[in-house]
Amino acid sequence: MEVVIGTASAKQGEKSHGVLEITNSSAGFPIAIPVVIVNGVESGPMLVANAAMHGTESLGTIAISRFYKMIDPELLKGTFIGVPILNTWAFEAGHRLPTLLDSFDLERRFPGNIDGSISDRIAYKFMNEIVRHADCLIDFHGQDQYWHPTSAIIVPLPKPQGNVDPESYQKCIEAADAFRVRQIWRCNKPGSVTEAIMNETGIPAISPEFGGVTDYRRKGEFIELAIQGIMNVMKWLGILEGQITSRDYKTCICDSHKVLNHRGGIWSTSAEPEDEMMEGSTVGTISDPITAEVLEVIKAPFQGVLTNLWCAPVIKAASMALGLGKVVEYI
Numbered sequence: 429m430e431v432v433i434g435t436a437s438a439k440q441g442e443k444s445h446g447v448l449e450i451t452n453s454s455a456g457f458p459i460a461i462p463v464v465i466v467n468g469v470e471s472g473p474m475l476v477a478n479a480a481m482h483g484t485e486s487l488g489t490i491a492i493s494r495f496y497k498m499i500d501p502e503l504l505k506g507t508f509i510g511v512p513i514l515n516t517w518a519f520e521a522g523h524r525l526p527t528l529l530d531s532f533d534l535e536r537r538f539p540g541n542i543d544g545s546i547s548d549r550i551a552y553k554f555m556n557e558i559v560r561h562a563d564c565l566i567d568f569h570g571q572d573q574y575w576h577p578t579s580a581i582i583v584p585l586p587k588p589q590g591n592v593d594p595e596s597y598q599k600c601i602e603a604a605d606a607f608r609v610r611q612i613w614r615c616n617k618p619g620s621v622t623e624a625i626m627n628e629t630g631i632p633a634i635s636p637e638f639g640g641v642t643d644y645r646r647k648g649e650f651i652e653l654a655i656q657g658i659m660n661v662m663k664w665l666g667i668l669e670g671q672i673t674s675r676d677y678k679t680c681i682c683d684s685h686k687v688l689n690h691r692g693g694i695w696s697t698s699a700e701p702e703d704e705m706m707e708g709s710t711v712g713t714i715s716d717p718i719t720a721e722v723l724e725v726i727k728a729p730f731q732g733v734l735t736n737l738w739c740a741p742v743i744k745a746a747s748m749a750l751g752l753g754k755v756v757e758y759i
């Protein structure tokens with residue numbers, strides 16, 4: 429069957445790329461969602477992967493575009509749909525939000541509204557014309573310019589603590605496990621595409637928190653893991669043949685909590701993401717930028733694993749110095 433999204437159309441055994449139009453800017457430029465389609469030779473399940481929901485998080489963009497370039501439709505029993513840049517105007521601005529259009533966080537606007545703000549309309553079109561028919565969604569994020577790069581997956585919390593059905597949560601854990609990461613973080617994210625699509629259709633929807641911009645040396649490693657993750661999920665769905673990548677570690681499922689510092693200043697840490705911390709152990713210090721006196725010692729408030737870790741040399745007061753995960757289980 430031919431797959432058509434906006435100006436992209438691919439018959440069985442074909443690839444195509446194009447755009448799904450939203451509207452136009454005041455200067456007359458298109459506001460649109462770029463789409464790539466790889467339609468397999470045989471029909472089967474559909475995987476949708478998007479990136480750059482936040483304009484500065486581009487690791488998934490690179491992974492999706494490279495995967496599109498390299499994959500042969502002859503190998504697919506089903507369909508891959510990629511949206512390498514969902515929030516194009518935020519991406520262009522090099523900003524988390526599409527500030528030239530509106531100042532909303534797209535990640536909090538789902539399921540969207542066709543009569544709402546630009547972000548609401550992007551959310552609505554993406555949700556209804558791309559994601560709704562999928563069997564699984566991978567929504568790539570990628571840290572910001574302040575935290576250590578990571579390779580985790582965020583899944584929505586199940587009821588009663590969270591908002592999603594326990595059955596679709598379990599499918600999410602299976603999809604996240606198939607992707608192959610060392611940490612799965614459970615977080616409540618009302619208004620996210622993952623929670624919205626899971627509540628409307630029950631399909632598993634996962635958000636890799638992948639890569640980061642503070643250590644360019646590791647970029648290649650994360651891109652490789654992200655492409656491998658896409659292929660692993662396609663194998664899990666039955667779109668690609670072959671074995672999911674084997675592993676020699678247990679994946680940690682944890683509930684991630686933000687730990688905010690009180691003081692601003694110079695940040696110093698010798699910890700690494702994924703380190704296990706005992707309750708009360710020191711994660712980092714904040715020093716006075718004038719006298720170098722230690723102003724605050726940041727300690728782990730409970731026993732857990734580090735999820736996020738601040739890494740910029742300067743930290744403002746009341747920032748997220750770290751994320752600490754309370755371990756739920758190892759799988």
Ligand SMILES: [Zn+2]
Binds near residue numbers: 481485569571
């Ligand atoms: Zn993000």
